[in-house]
Every structure is written in structure tokens, then in C-alpha cells.
Amino acid sequence: MLLDISQIPQVALERMNKVHEEEIKLLNELYSTIDECLKGEKSLEDVDKAFRAFYEDVKQHFSSEQEMMEKYNFFAYPMHRGEHDMVLAQLENLKRRWEKDRNPELIKAYVEKEFLPWLMNHIQTMDTVTAHFLSHFIKD
């Protein structure tokens, strides 16, 4: 396991917390699939499936926040979107390298050293401010 879901910083909108929880579950799933693959217990195909599920979830996560920010004219939308776009570009690049090299260590290093620390910081900063703003308009 990469991160216990109880460690996810909580924001003011429950629907965003749910999305983050689901993402960490998929990230943990990907992480354990890679470990099992490195031990010869799972295939590269299993890693590929878990990676694709994670990547699709990240895209969905970001676009759901962006839709709400656009709808309610969030003042820092361009800045928040800029962070999402940067990470999507990294993931697209990782996907290309993965498809070429099929090296699970590449994905493992990225999620441990880049994605997870980035996500924790992003939730504590951008998502926290955004959720606080949106909570004045959205009741969930």
C-alpha cells in the first residue's frame, strides 16, 4: 500500500473527498500490482490494466473539478487548471515510456516520488481553497 486512505487531507466538499478516496484506492491497487509483478506473481498486462484504470480516473478527477470551477467562476481557475495540465502531461509522457519499455519500475518511481507528493500538496493547497469557495454554492 502506498497510502492509507485515512491519510488523505479532507476538503470542504464531500464529493471531492470521495473522488480523492477513489483515486488513492486505484493508486494503491496499481502500486501493489507492480510489486506483485516484480515478484513474478502478476503479469505486465495486469500492470497495464491497473495503470490505465488509474490514468482514466485522474483525468475524470481533474475534469470534474474543472467543470465546477468554470460553472461558479472560481477566481483561481487558470492556476488550478495549470497544475492539473502539468500532471496530465507528465502522465501522458509516462504512458508513452511505459508502452515503449514496459518497465514497471518507471511507473512505481513516478507514483512514489512525483505523483503522490504532488497530490498531497495539491489537495492541501489548490483543492482546499477551491472546495471552500465552491461550498458556498454547492451543498452536498
Ligand SMILES: [Fe+2]
Ligand atoms: Fe482534487
Ligand SMILES: [Fe+2]
Ligand atoms: Fe485539483
